[in-house]
Amino acid sequence: MHRLTLAQLAEGLRQRQFSSEELTKHYLDRIKKLDQHYNSYITVTEESALQQARQADKRLAEGGAPLLCGIPIAHKDIFCTEGVRTSCGSRMLDNFISPYNATVVENLINDGAVMLGKTNMDEFAMGSSNETSYYGPVKNPWDTNCVPGGSSGGSAAAVAAMLAVATTATDTGGSIRQPAALCGVSGLKPTYGRVSRWGMIAFASSLDQAGPIARSAEDLAIMLNSMASFDPKDSTSIDRAVPDYHTHLSTSVKGLRIGVPEEYFGEGLNPATATVIQQALKELESMGASLVNIRLPHTPLAVPAYYVIAPAECSANLSRFDGVRYGHRCDNPTDLEDLYKRSRGEGFGDEVKRRILVGTYALSAGYYDAYYRKAQQVRRLIKQDFMEAFESVDVIMGPTSPSPAFAFGAKGDDPVAMYLEDIFTIATNLAGLPGLSIPAGLVDNKPVGLQMIGNYFDEALLLNAAHQFQLQTDWHQRHPSSLEEEA
Amino acid sequence: MQWETVIGLEVHVQLATKSKIFSGASTAFGATANTQACAIDLALPGTLPVVNAEAIRMATSFGLAINAEIGKKSVFERKNYFYPDLPKGYQVTQLAEPIVGAGHIDIHLNGETKRLRIHHAHLEEDAGKSLHEDFHGMTGIDLNRAGTPLIEIVSEPDMRSAEEAVAYLKKIHSIITYLGISDGDMSQGSMRCDANVSVRPKGQAELGTRTELKNINSFRFVEKAIHTEVERQIDILEDGGKIVQETRLYDAEKNETRSMRSKEVANDYRYFPEPDLLPVILDEAFIDQVRKQLPELPEAKCQRFIEQYQLSDYDANILTANRALADYFENVSTHCKDAKLAANWVMGELSAALNKNDTAIEHSPVSDRQLGELILRIKDNTISGKIAKQVFDALWQGQGEVDQIIKEQGLEQVSDSGAIEAMVDKVIASNPQQVENYRNAPAEKRGKMLGFFVGQIMKISQGKANPQQVNELLLKKL
């Protein structure tokens, strides 16, 4: 059962080949048996999952249930889930039981999806390797000595290890696409404002966007149909009808103009990865798309701009974790300042503290113009690059990350090396554009992701192109050899 | 040396919206701790703000009332600092692009009108409250107030005396209550005032070093606190000392200001645009609509009262300082069709009773309709002015309606000439000596002496005899 895609499971449930309860049990058993190798879950909600599955079975029996009804999924532990620990991968929230549901969670509940649990992640979504999680790193199912990417490493690894058919995730600078690439699965970061941020613990408010990770573009479309909505509770949510992403998948890519940015194939890109991507582009060309060389000249400034804006926003967003109303509180504070400093000092890990400090510095008196204002100006230049490109192309493609999964500790004490891991994904967050990563090949038996970037609200086009590619290739159907044997 | 005082005020006004500026929790005052603080107000992880339309409308109406430019685009920013009553660790406020730009108001003091400039006014959220009662040596935090909408009105340093500062504050109070955007109740913190005070040698252009007086919570204290601080500063300067720029707290009991333990070594608020909110864009049509809905403002009402009711400048100013008082007066006046009497009663008997009982006009036990009826009974001679005061007291104590009180307590004026004649005869008969004195007195002294007989008759009639008839009959019989 776990080899089936979401679309196939939905069909199986309708054909009564299995019940949601059986399916859910099967996945729970797999998690029990296998997740010790991957650490992709922080919390498994067995009891409520089975309860939800039985309810879904009733709903399926009545007929007319949504496609997601009875499908076992998992949520990144950044989404608030009522009555369930929502840790954000941090000691700070190790004891936090959310009293409410995120809109994304609510949407999936309404469609009858079954929540298996909460997936592991870099602490407060700050990281590209999942090494910053308070709950220990997630291991890449393709090579357990390697990182799964981050910050949604648990969500990507769970799908890759077939411990959930699909997962929710978030992407602030590449946190959906990069782990999806490194774990050989499909992941989509929608347009900023397409999916509600209500109940999604904020890292950098103007960059954060939720999206799905799944086995195929078709599965992403089904997930996005449920996750995307206009939400009056989120001021940055966009009041725009959500198209049915599923119906747009079958269009041919004939005539599709693919922009290939020179800057995404330069220094820093692993040559073997480059070859895989070039081959994927040739495949699309053979399917009738045309390749157009484009320039995105401000690309080198994306990482520097991001590492001002994201830390600045996070430095304020994380001020609420002060040990007063919820979260970690130090023992026996001597005074208020001690309460704040020790609770936060103990509750946050090193990378989170580093980013808070960078952001505090960038916003402090005398540095605002040189850092924050300048970064916001560069942000506009980056958006303008994209807007100019989209005048002559429909979609932009390139690598998702510079190289395949790297070993644990490889970038351990060098934050800057880690930050450059997101060099190809960060610009789309700054611009708020949708981006997607799908498996496009293997290097040293480790997956490589092809990134597709679309114009605002062009998720349907991205999913369509990705689906067409997946009809012609089988990279998305490959599994880590350890799991092939296990099967 | 001659010193000149320079004052600028920062006034925080709580807006009378039903719900908070960024959440759907109630803003009602006085609820049990943390029962009106929702997930957003407690800054739970994942929560997000959405701006209350009514707060925007109210701020806009204030801007229009002070003749300010309305910010077509206003931007919320985060002001970062840690304090337990500030759940997010930042206050959402406005800085570079506030909703209300530069404006002005006029104050009237000692027969002169002075224009005071307002630098800007911006929207922001209120903080919660720290309760310092002893919880085992700890402080309790109540976040009910957190997120209540405020406008902060920042004046230019245009005031030159404590009296001007009070007049400015009263004018702001009257504008916000006229607009109905706040109850302006300083005792409940609906309106709070910080004063920036400095002194300089008269004639010097450069401003002296200022101190900030925090949270002065009544008109009276504003005046006293500024006086006290000005004296303190002058004493220091005259002794050759220097003023330290600092925040000071006014202690009303000791009538002194004292330095607050410096709140933060170096305040670095790290303002930046609030990424959870988008710019608020107001178009001309919206601003016009708010403008059309503006009520008559104090200045205009005062002019109208002078013209329409022939009131003196002084009376009109007093009656229009407070919208509720002005409305009350107009209702009384309309009811009894005598503006002069209405003004006298409202500013006299009624205001005295309100003051004495520390009651706001809105809660007056005597309604405008009742006072109007009372005046009508004076005018139609049912009761005398003196008896009317007795009826007023009965109304105040809730003893019923005007006519009912007059009837039940038998206060109706006696105008039956037979009855009055009997009383006159009785008084003349029982005071032969006074009658003789009167009759022997020269005409110019008689007027005063007549008062004795009138008094006696009023005593017998318990004040109810029609004074005019009594006078006439006495003159005839004596």
Add this chain to the structure above:
Amino acid sequence: MTISRHDVEQIAHLARLAINEETLNETTRSLGDVLNLVNQLQNADTDGVEPMAHPMDAVQRLREDVVTEHNQQEQLLKNAPLTEQGLFLVPRVVD
């Protein structure tokens, strides 16, 4: 722009983060590296470019002034480390 140990201590205070003496040097070094990275921004020609705070040029939506949230004190205080009589307790605050 380089960052000193003293700068780090100051911003750690602003951010209310306890940083222990032993890791202060390491923190200072890694912050310096990050600042070197972001200093590349200084080379960008941004004359006349309007800063961009949000990816979209969207406008704030306004919420109707209606009370939608009612007393949830019990539920919302469940996660609080220390409360009494419905209040959050903190070490004594001196004004």
